[in-house]
Amino acid sequence: MEGELISNHFNLDSMKNIKNLEEIKKLFNTLEELYYTNYKSERNDILKSTIMDLLKLIDSNLQNSNQLTKEEISFLYLIKSFSLDKLPEYSKESEESASKSVRIILYKISLN
Numbered sequence: 001m002e003g004e005l006i007s008n009h010f011n012l013d014s015m016k017n018i019k020n021l022e023e024i025k026k027l028f029n030t031l032e033e034l035y036y037t038n039y040k041s042e043r044n045d046i047l048k049s050t051i052m053d054l055l056k057l058i059d060s061n062l063q064n065s066n067q068l069t070k071e072e073i074s075f076l077y078l079i080k081s082f083s084l085d086k087l088p089e090y091s092k093e094s095e096e097s098a099s100k101s102v103r104i105i106l107y108k109i110s111l112n
Contacts (some may be wrong), residue, residue, distance in 0.1 A: 006078065006079065011071075012075075014071075015069075015071070015075065017067055018068065018076065023057060024057050024058065027057070031051065031054060031083060034047055034050060044088050047086055047088075051087060055083065061076055070104050073104055074100075074101045074104040074105050077097045077101035077104070081101060
């Protein structure tokens with residue numbers, strides 16, 4: 001699942017500048033659990049509500065991106081992309097967020 005991918009590629013312990021990081025991780029884990037295990041009729045409503053709560057936290061951090069490291073920004077865009085991907089309808093914003101995350105990672109790698 002995406003949570004494992006994220007924890008394998010990002011050092012979450014070093015992300016000190018992200019506000020509400022624990023809440024973001026908790027909501028993302030809840031989202032994954034709902035997405036992969038809940039097949040009840042109200043599933044889409046619950047998913048949308050969880051995604052909207054998560055996006056509020058992510059976007060509030062991205063508004064202050066000048067206080068974040070490249071890794072933190074990349075992490076937030078990737079979480080945003082994975083979250084929007086769980087919506088039943090297509091999201092161009094998901095695609096754009098994934099692209100931004102990858103560009104930041106590649107830029108960081110090219111500097112090393």
